[in-house]
Amino acid sequence: GENVEQHPSTLSVQEGDSAVIKCTYSDSASNYFPWYKQELGKGPQLIIDIRSNVGEKKDQRIAVTLNKTAKHFSLHITETQPEDSAVYFCAASKAAAGNKLTFGGGTRVLVKP
Amino acid sequence: NAGVMQNPRHLVRRRGQEARLRCSPMKGHSHVYWYRQLPEEGLKFMVYLQKENIIDESGMPKERFSAEFPKEGPSILRIQQVVRGDSAAYFCASSPSQGHTEAFFGQGTRLTVV
Numbered sequence: 158g159e160n161v162e163q164h165p166s167t168l169s170v171q172e173g174d175s176a177v178i179k180c181t182y183s184d185s186a187s188n189y190f191p192w193y194k195q196e197l198g199k200g201p202q203l204i205i206d207i208r209s210n211v212g213e214k215k216d217q218r219i220a221v222t223l224n225k226t227a228k229h230f231s232l233h234i235t236e237t238q239p240e241d242s243a244v245y246f247c248a249a250s251k252a253a254a255g256n257k258l259t260f261g262g263g264t265r266v267l268v269k270p
Numbered sequence: 271n272a273g274v275m276q277n278p279r280h281l282v283r284r285r286g287q288e289a290r291l292r293c294s295p296m297k298g299h300s301h302v303y304w305y306r307q308l309p310e311e312g313l314k315f316m317v318y319l320q321k322e323n324i325i326d327e328s329g330m331p332k333e334r335f336s337a338e339f340p341k342e343g344p345s346i347l348r349i350q351q352v353v354r355g356d357s358a359a360y361f362c363a364s365s366p367s368q369g370h371t372e373a374f375f376g377q378g379t380r381l382t383v384v
């Protein structure tokens with residue numbers, strides 16, 4: 158089955174700096190890659206996603222890049238703010254598997270004011 | 271449009287009791303997924319259901335766990351004879367169709383077995 162690895166497990170950045178989280182996946186048939194933000198005591202919130210026919214997608218301060226050949230994708234957060242502090246999860250899925258998500262282990266991001 | 275609703279938010283059960291977790295998907299969504307999150311870990315897929323059908327239960331433990339999504343009413347995840355290792359946060363997600371890949375999560379049910 159699919160396996161998703163996520164790095165780093167923790168990330169501390171100064172407010173205003175950029176944060177980058179990287180994920181790799183094993184199943185070349187995976188074609189959908191969402192990113193979720195989870196705040197303490199809450200459910201995961203979809204923040205951005207990318208499909209395998211696209212190499213990069215941007216939404217305000219967040220962007221995601223996908224390299225299908227290398228089977229890795231990354232989340233970039235620019236101009237970080239204290240409210241960006243949370244745990245971020247990458248995931249992968251494929252339509253053939255009913256779109257069930259395989260998650261990475263998560264990255265705890267701390268933005269220091 | 272209300273989001274995915276899960277209840278209860280917190281559930282405490284003694285070892286050997288039954289736990290019933292409920293999930294009402296977003297309006298218009300007919301696909302429900304259940305995930306389990308152990309402390310300080312990522313989410314693990316458990317089961318995928320459509321109305322009245324279990325599509326994929328490859329992540330469900332073979333014993334004590336069951337799930338349903340009836341024609342009317344919420345999806346139910348049922349854990350019989352709970353043990354301490356069942357303590358976790360259980361999240362439900364829904365999507366409108368199999369072709370739509372976006373899944374939206376509820377706030378979860380935090381099960382504590384004492």
